Amino acid sequence: MIEFNDISKSYRIARRGSGFGNAVRSLFLREYDTIHALNHISFTINDGEMVGYIGPNGAGKSSTIKILSGILSPDSGSCLVNGRVPWKERKEHVRQIGVVFGQRSQLWWDIPVIDSFELLQSIYAIPVSKYRDRLDELTQLLHLEDLLKTPTRQLSLGQRMRCEIAASLLHDPKLLFMDEPTIGLDAVSKIAVRDFIKKMNEEHKTTVILTTHDMQDIEAITNRVILIGKGQKLMDGTLEDLRLAAKSLDPEGENSETDIDHIIAGLYARLNIM
Amino acid sequence: MKIGENIKLYLKYASVCTQSIMQYKVSFFLMITARFMISFCELAAIRFLFDGLTRIKGYTYGDILLCFAIVQMSFTFAELFGNGFKTFSGMVRKGEFDRMMLRPRSLILQVMGSRFELGRTGPLLTAVITLALGIRHSRVTWDMAAVWTITAMTVGGTLLFIGLFILEASFCFFSIEDTSLINVLTYGAKSHGKYPIDIYGRGILRFCTYIIPYTLFQYYPLQFLLGKAQDWYLPLCPLGTVVFWLVCHAVWRYGVKHYKSCGS
Numbered sequence: 001m002i003e004f005n006d007i008s009k010s011y012r013i014a015r016r017g018s019g020f021g022n023a024v025r026s027l028f029l030r031e032y033d034t035i036h037a038l039n040h041i042s043f044t045i046n047d048g049e050m051v052g053y054i055g056p057n058g059a060g061k062s063s064t065i066k067i068l069s070g071i072l073s074p075d076s077g078s079c080l081v082n083g084r085v086p087w088k089e090r091k092e093h094v095r096q097i098g099v100v101f102g103q104r105s106q107l108w109w110d111i112p113v114i115d116s117f118e119l120l121q122s123i124y125a126i127p128v129s130k131y132r133d134r135l136d137e138l139t140q141l142l143h144l145e146d147l148l149k150t151p152t153r154q155l156s157l158g159q160r161m162r163c164e165i166a167a168s169l170l171h172d173p174k175l176l177f178m179d180e181p182t183i184g185l186d187a188v189s190k191i192a193v194r195d196f197i198k199k200m201n202e203e204h205k206t207t208v209i210l211t212t213h214d215m216q217d218i219e220a221i222t223n224r225v226i227l228i229g230k231g232q233k234l235m236d237g238t239l240e241d242l243r244l245a246a247k248s249l250d251p252e253g254e255n256s257e258t259d260i261d262h263i264i265a266g267l268y269a270r271l272n273i274m
Numbered sequence: 275m276k277i278g279e280n281i282k283l284y285l286k287y288a289s290v291c292t293q294s295i296m297q298y299k300v301s302f303f304l305m306i307t308a309r310f311m312i313s314f315c316e317l318a319a320i321r322f323l324f325d326g327l328t329r330i331k332g333y334t335y336g337d338i339l340l341c342f343a344i345v346q347m348s349f350t351f352a353e354l355f356g357n358g359f360k361t362f363s364g365m366v367r368k369g370e371f372d373r374m375m376l377r378p379r380s381l382i383l384q385v386m387g388s389r390f391e392l393g394r395t396g397p398l399l400t401a402v403i404t405l406a407l408g409i410r411h412s413r414v415t416w417d418m419a420a421v422w423t424i425t426a427m428t429v430g431g432t433l434l435f436i437g438l439f440i441l442e443a444s445f446c447f448f449s450i451e452d453t454s455l456i457n458v459l460t461y462g463a464k465s466h467g468k469y470p471i472d473i474y475g476r477g478i479l480r481f482c483t484y485i486i487p488y489t490l491f492q493y494y495p496l497q498f499l500l501g502k503a504q505d506w507y508l509p510l511c512p513l514g515t516v517v518f519w520l521v522c523h524a525v526w527r528y529g530v531k532h533y534k535s536c537g538s
Contacts, residue, residue, distance in 0.1 A: 011536070071375050073534045087534055091378040099376050104369045110294035122286045123377050125279065151297075 002045040002068065002175070002207070007077035009038040009063055037063040038074070039231040047174070048205040050197075052212065052222035056268055060231045061211040065177050068209070069099050081175065095124070098168035102180035105160065106167055107152040113163045114148040117170060124171040131170065138166040141196055158189030165193065169200070176200070178210045182217055194220045215261050227267070234271055242267070280383055287387025295392060302393050309396030313346060316468065317404055331473045336412030337500050342468035343405035344424065345492065348431025349464040350397045356436040358389035362443035371533075381530060382523075385443070414499060423499045423509040430491035430512025435460060437515070437522035438486070444522075447529030463488055470496055490514040 066072035070086035498508035
């Protein structure tokens with residue numbers, strides 16, 4: 001269970017005008033902007049839920065994932081994941097979570113995938129028999145047979161993403177955080193990834209939190225959607241709720257019935273969170 | 275986690291890194307040869323220097339060779355094990371460090387393990403040659419105390435240099451600016467440390483005792499090893515580098531805490 005309670009987080013970023021003069025000036029005089037990445041965000045997610053966490057770029061999605069996974073500590077508010085504070089009990093906490101970053105690889109570039117997996121086995125100290133079973137299961141579900149002996153650098157993006165997902169699940173985590181797992185994938189790979197996530201959830205009751213810009217991901221996988229924008233929670237409900245909200249904001253909208261992407265774009269525009 | 279498990283994981287990392295490097299065989303052999311050549315030139319420089327001199331501030335050719343061998347070994351081991359800290363800013367920028375925080379193991383162990391580079395062992399060959407020459411030319415009686423002293427000096431030096439690498443890496447948590455200034459303390463110390471520190475004068479000797487305690491593994495135990503002083507505590511000085519290492523470790527931990535609150 002995840003309890004995310006009244007969390008705020010802001011960053012200070014250096015700002016300067018363009019050009020050489022301003023660059024020199026900023027050597028001596030720094031100006032800072034404060035960005036409120038998260039503004040009093042609260043939600044609760046129960047075991048076995050599949051939640052889509054959506055919002056435009058810069059809405060605070062990654063900050064949320066980072067706080068949930070213990071990489072970042074918030075300025076205020078409290079967060080408990082299965083009874084633990086993620087950023088305070090790092091080692092115990094990360095044992096039970098798996099994290100997939102669509103834009104970053106966790107596999108070692110120059111060695112065959114299977115060697116990366118074996119290193120992960122050592123890192124998580126997974127008993128050999130358990131590791132074998134798990135590897136067999138993941139290999140079957142994600143069709144990795146032919147990929148395991150290939151060095152990561154020679155895999156296509158879709159192949160690599162399947163291996164990435166397997167790598168995040170070797171230690172059998174109860175929670176899976178996915179930050180844009182389908183980014184840049186072709187249709188076949190996308191569908192394979194979606195099917196796999198659903199299967200994981202059905203068979204292992206894995207809780208899944210997924211950030212994405214691909215509305216078909218949301219439609220296919222999640223039964224609950226949390227919408228954030230400019231660091232604030234704007235909606236928390238089913239996909240149907242999202243459609244209704246769009247409709248009520250724009251009763252005469254032409255697209256609101258047909259295409260989920262348009263619904264979201266309409267919502268962003270109307271709630272002024274672009 | 276038990277120490278045994280950590281060593282096992284480190285060896286696993288080392289084997290994975292070595293396998294990766296072996297993918298690029300030519301560059302591996304070039305690197306190991308280049309590093310050997312560089313360090314061998316330093317040895318040659320000492321040899322030429324002593325063509326015209328018999329002593330520098332009371333140190334003979336053999337004395338200097340022993341000192342150089344110890345510093346060279348320490349630094350090479352430190353580079354071998356602590357290489358990850360030297361490339362740490364890149365790890366932070368590429369998000370690799372975030373990934374390490376998602377793994378239930380010591381961060382220091384992961385940073386050290388993920389950049390183990392066998393190619394850095396080149397200078398070790400020079401160090402061994404220097405040591406052999408030094409043993410032949412110096413008049414040290416190799417009893418238990420001498421063997422302990424030279425071993426402790428090498429291990430202490432390794433700890434101190436790794437500590438400095440950790441310190442340098444820790445600055446990445448606070449600033450994205452270049453931190454190569456601290457290279458003066460590592461590379462600078464390596465190249466000047468081949469001579470006993472007292473030949474540089476009192477000021478430098480003080481700096482190297484109270485600010486960055488190089489003398490703990492070099493000057494003081496060396497006096498004992500070369501038979502210039504007999505005080506019982508001199509061979510124990512290298513143990514002091516553990517304290518220095520702990521200080522660096524504390525700075526690192528503070529840096530990690532800061533990183534968590536600021537993000538990358």
